[in-house]
Amino acid sequence: MTVRVNLPPGCEGLNMQDGTKYTARPGQHIDVAERHASAIENLSTGGDAGLVSAKGGHTFGTKKERECPQCGWLWNVWTTVCHRCHIPTLVKE
Numbered sequence: 001m002t003v004r005v006n007l008p009p010g011c012e013g014l015n016m017q018d019g020t021k022y023t024a025r026p027g028q029h030i031d032v033a034e035r036h037a038s039a040i041e042n043l044s045t046g047g048d049a050g051l052v053s054a055k056g057g058h059t060f061g062t063k064k065e066r067e068c069p070q071c072g073w074l075w076n077v078w079t080t081v082c083h084r085c086h087i088p089t090l091v092k093e
């Protein structure tokens with residue numbers, strides 16, 4: 001059972017906690033195992049970038065992050081709208 005995940009712009013793949021790596025060209029979807037999909041869901045809806053490292057072990061295959069031009073908060077690369085200000089975030093390299 002796999003779940004199709006659309007990668008956000010700039011994200012080239014996912015490294016799961018159990019060592020499984022998914023890679024794709026930017027903008028492509030990937031098919032991940034169901035257990036990984038739930039982990040991704042937890043991360044991508046978790047809110048802020050700190051949560052990813054706080055939970056430990058989950059590292060996404062991205063070096064970029066996004067910054068809110070209004071409040072300056074740094075978001076994960078797939079967070080395109082600031083959860084605080086509800087305005088589009090900008091890619092910060």
Ligand SMILES: [Zn+2]
Pocket residue numbers: 068069070071072073082083084085086
């Ligand atoms: Zn903001």
